[in-house]
Amino acid sequence: MNATPQATSIADAEAAAGTRERIVRTTARLLQRHGYEATGIKQIGREAGAALGSVYHFFPGGKQELAAEAIRHLDRQFAESLRATLDTEMDPAKAVVAYAQSLAADLQDSDWLDTCSFSALALEAAHRSPEMQRALADAVEHWQRVVSDKLRRAGIAEHDARELAGTVMNTLEGAGLAAQIVRSEAPLRVAGTHLSRLIRSYT
C-alpha cells in the first residue's frame, strides 16, 4: 500500500494551514502593536516567514481581508481569555476586578505597548472596509455577551446585565488606554474598584 500521495497531500495541507495561521497571527500582533496604517503587507510576510505570493494566495483581498481575519482571530483569543479570567471568581464584582488586574499585568509585561483590545485599531481601520467594520462590531458584541452571561448567572436582569457588560468593557478599554499613556496600572486598578461597586449596586 502506497500511502505517499495522500500523506504528502495531508502534510501539504498541514503546512499550508500552518503558514496561513502564522500569517494571521503575525498580522494580529502587528496590528495590535502598530495599528493598521503602519502595518505593511510586506512586513507581515517577512515577519511570518512567508513569501509575499503566499500571503496573497491565502488573502487575495490583501491587507483589508487579512486585517479582518486577524481581527476575528483576536476576537476569539480575547473572548477565551476574558471568559477564563472571569471564571476564576464566582462573584461577578470580584471577577471584574480580577480581569482588570490581568489586563494591567499584560500591559505591564508588554512595556505598555500592546492595546488591551482593539478599539483603537477599530477607530483607525473601521471606515476602510465593511468587512473590517463587521469583524470589529462582531467582536465588541461577542465580548459584551461573555460579560453579560457572567452577570446574569449572578441574578442580574437581562437588560441591566447587557448594559452593565457594555460599560464594563468600555471602561476597561478606556482605562487600558489611560494606563498606556501614563504608563501605570493605576487607571485599571481604579476602574476595577468602580466597576465592582457599580455591579454590586445591581445585585
Add this chain to the structure above:
Amino acid sequence: MNATPQATSIADAEAAAGTRERIVRTTARLLQRHGYEATGIKQIGREAGAALGSVYHFFPGGKQELAAEAIRHLDRQFAESLRATLDTEMDPAKAVVAYAQSLAADLQDSDWLDTCSFSALALEAAHRSPEMQRALADAVEHWQRVVSDKLRRAGIAEHDARELAGTVMNTLEGAGLAAQIVRSEAPLRVAGTHLSRLIRSYT
C-alpha cells in the same frame, strides 16, 4: 509721521501668527480624523494653505514637534468645552450625563468619524517621541482635574474625586470608541447613566 515700517511688521507678525495657528489647527483636525501615521506633513501644508518651507520654519522638528503642539491645542480646546458642558448642571451626576450626550451628538455630527478625545491617537503616537508622550499625559491629567474639581465642589472628598474623575473620563473614552464601532449613541447614553449612578453612590 510715517507709520508704515511698524505697521508692516505688525501685519507681518499677525500674518505669521495666523499661518502658524492655521498649521496647528489643521494638524489637530487631521490627527483626530486619520491618526498620526496616516497624516503627512505635505498634506498638512496643503490643507493649511502653507508652503512646506513655512511649516518647517515654524516647526523645525517636523511632524513630531507639530503633533505635540497640535495635542496641546486639542488639550486646551477639549478642556474648555468639557468645563463649559459640566457647568450647565449644578449636580455632577447630571453634568456627566449632559457631557456624555454632548459627546454623542458631536460624534453623530461627524458621521462617527472623529475621536471623542485622543487616546486612540495616543496609543499610536505616544511611543514615538517623549514630547508627544508628555503632551498626551498632560492632557489626560488636565481633563481629569476639570472633572475632579466639579466633583469636589459637590462635596466629594479629594481622593475619591480624583479617582472618580479618572473613571469618568476613561469610561466616556471607551464608550465613545464603542459608539464609533457600532455607529450608535447607545454606549455613551448607557455610560452616562452608569457614571451618574456611580457618582451618586459617593454623594
